[in-house]
Amino acid sequence: MDLSPRVSDPGDMxxxxxxxLDCDWHGENARALASMTxxxxxxxxxxxxxxxxxxxLAAAAIPEGEEPWFVITGQHVQKLxxxxxxxxxxxxxKGIRTLYYSFDESSRTVANFAExxxxxxxxxxxxxxxxxxxxxxxxxxxxxSWVANLVPFAAPFxxxxxxxxxxxxxxxxxxxxxxxxxEFLRDRFKDRFVAVCDHSMPVSGRLHLARGFKAGFCxxxxxxxxxxxxxxxxxxxxxxxxxxFAPVSEDSRGGGRLEELHRRNxxxxxxxxxxxxxGEACERALAAGPDERRRVYDHFNRRETIGTxxxxxxxxxxxxx
Numbered sequence: 001m002d003l004s005p006r007v008s009d010p011g012d013m014x015x016x017x018x019x020x021l022d023c024d025w026h027g028e029n030a031r032a033l034a035s036m037t038x039x040x041x042x043x044x045x046x047x048x049x050x051x052x053x054x055x056x057l058a059a060a061a062i063p064e065g066e067e068p069w070f071v072i073t074g075q076h077v078q079k080l081x082x083x084x085x086x087x088x089x090x091x092x093x094k095g096i097r098t099l100y101y102s103f104d105e106s107s108r109t110v111a112n113f114a115e116x117x118x119x120x121x122x123x124x125x126x127x128x129x130x131x132x133x134x135x136x137x138x139x140x141x142x143x144x145s146w147v148a149n150l151v152p153f154a155a156p157f158x159x160x161x162x163x164x165x166x167x168x169x170x171x172x173x174x175x176x177x178x179x180x181x182x183e184f185l186r187d188r189f190k191d192r193f194v195a196v197c198d199h200s201m202p203v204s205g206r207l208h209l210a211r212g213f214k215a216g217f218c219x220x221x222x223x224x225x226x227x228x229x230x231x232x233x234x235x236x237x238x239x240x241x242x243x244x245f246a247p248v249s250e251d252s253r254g255g256g257r258l259e260e261l262h263r264r265n266x267x268x269x270x271x272x273x274x275x276x277x278x279g280e281a282c283e284r285a286l287a288a289g290p291d292e293r294r295r296v297y298d299h300f301n302r303r304e305t306i307g308t309x310x311x312x313x314x315x316x317x318x319x320x321x
Contacts, residue, residue: 069099070098185278
C-alpha cells in the first residue's frame with residue numbers, strides 16, 4: 001500500500017518508514033486474532049473489514065449457531081466516524097457483539113468514544129480511572145493494556161541464545177532519562193548491548209531475535225507520567241517474554257501494572273531511575289538458566305498475547321450474558 005498520501009510529509013523517508021512499521025504492527029494484531037482458540041468455543045475465522053466493509057457486515061447473513069463479534073483496536077474506532085453509535089446499535093440488533101481493545105486512554109482521547117460506549121459488550125482499557133462514559137451496566141470492563149501481538153509460540157524457544165541484551169525503542173521516546181540508561185548499558189556491557197531506536201521493526205524480524213539475545217531491556221512507555229497512564233507499560237516486555245528473552249523492566253512510578261509479573265518472577269525488575277539497579281537486573285537476566293526462561297516463555301505465550309486476552313474476554317462475556 002502506498003502510504004505517502006496518509007502521512008503529513010510524503011517526502012520524509014523516516015516518517016514513511018515509521019508509518020510502514022505501524023501498519024505492520026496493526027496487521028500482526030489481525031494475524032494474532034485470527035489464531036484465537038478458546039475454552040468451550042470454536043473460532044470459525046476472522047474477516048478483516050476495513051471501513052468499506054462495515055456496512056456489509058450489518059447486512060451479512062449470520063450462520064445458525066454462530067455468534068459474531070466485531071473487534072476493534074486502538075484509535076481505529078475513530079474511523080467509524082460520527083455514525084459510530086448508529087452502526088454499533090445496528091450490529092447489536094442483528095446479534096453482533098462488540099469488543100473494543102483500546103490499548104490506551106480511549107475515554108479521554110477518542111473523539112467519538114461517548115457514541116461508541118453505550119454499545120460495547122467488552123472494553124479492555126489501560127486507564128485508571130476511566131473518564132466518565134455512558135457504558136452499559138453489563139459491559140465487561142477489563143483493565144489490561146499492552147500485551148504481545150504475536151501468534152502464541154510462533155518463535156521456537158532457544159535453549160542457548162547469545163549473551164546479549166536488546167533494547168527496541170523509538171527516537172520519539174529518547175528522553176534524557178532514556179539516553180542515560182542506554183549510554184549506561186553501552187558502557188557496562190559494550191557489544192553485548194544492542195539498542196535499536198527505529199520506532200519498531202518488521203514483525204517478521206522479531207521471530208529471528210530469540211537466538212541472538214538472551215535479555216530484553218523494556219523500560220516504561222512515553223506516556224508514563226500522564227495521570228491516566230501512570231501505571232502503564234509498552235508491549236515490549238510481553239513480546240520479549242514470548243520470544244524467550246528475560247524481560248528487564250522498570251517499576252512504575254504510579255505502581256502496579258507489572259507488579260503481578262514481578263511477584264511471580266516473570267520479569268527482572270529495577271527501580272525507576274536507578275542505573276546501578278538496572279545494571280544488576282540485566283546481569284541477573286543474562287545469568288538466567290534455560291528452565292527459568294522457559295517458564296517465562298510458556299507464561300507469556302499462553303497468557304500475554306492479544307488473541308488469548310480477547311478470546312478469554314469473549315468467553316467471560318458469554319458466561320456473564
